[in-house]
Amino acid sequence: MIRKPDFLNSTIAKLIFAWGIIDFATLILIDLLSGRFNQPIYIGTISVIYFVTYLIEPARYLLTILLLALLEETIVYFLGGGLHGLASSLIKDYIRSIPIFFTMAILWLMYMKSYRYKDSEIFIMAGLQGFFFEIVLSGMILNVIYLLLFGGASFIIYGLLILLPKRPQGVNEIGLVKKIVMWLVFLALEIIVGISTYLIYP
DSSP, X not given: OOOOOGGGOSHHHHHHHHHHHHHHHHHHHHHHHTTOOHHHHHHXXXXXXXXXXXXXXXXXXXXXXXXXXXXXXXXXXXXXXXXXXXXXXXXXXXXXXXXXXXXXHHHHHHHHHHBOOOHHHHHHHHHHHHHIIIIITTTGGGSHHHHHHHHHHHHHHHHHHHHSSOOOOOOBOOOHHHHHHHHHHHHHHHHHXXXXXXXXXX
């Protein structure tokens, strides 16, 4: 049985996903017109991996996230884009990025075990954290072109990553205010982890 894309069950999620797809298509086109192949290789490979993983829905949640994060960062590094092009080695790329991905996975797994949720909510909330790390912290948010070109893509990469493996479904209801507070707490913890990795490997 083919797994349905339940993360697209809201209008906002559909619009964000469409934004990301347009980003991917535009980045591929720009690269091809410039005679480069980095974006086509990266986007094509990640798209296939994400699609297959979403269909398979592996049972081991944290292990799946870890392996996907390692694979994604490895591909990015060898295409010259690790840590936005600042990674001097693959080990540095791993140390500076994987702990953040893994922390996100642990926190959202705890959330999903405890509370009732819709896939579209997780897609948006986790994607928004990816948007913060990739677009806000990098300064891209100050450039409208970069914001439009990479903003939607960051939602897909981070938001879908959290939804790829098989996930638990909690039974407790959660209100909007508590949901926002938890999102902010999760983001703060991820930032702390990011700062710690920077201190370990500047």
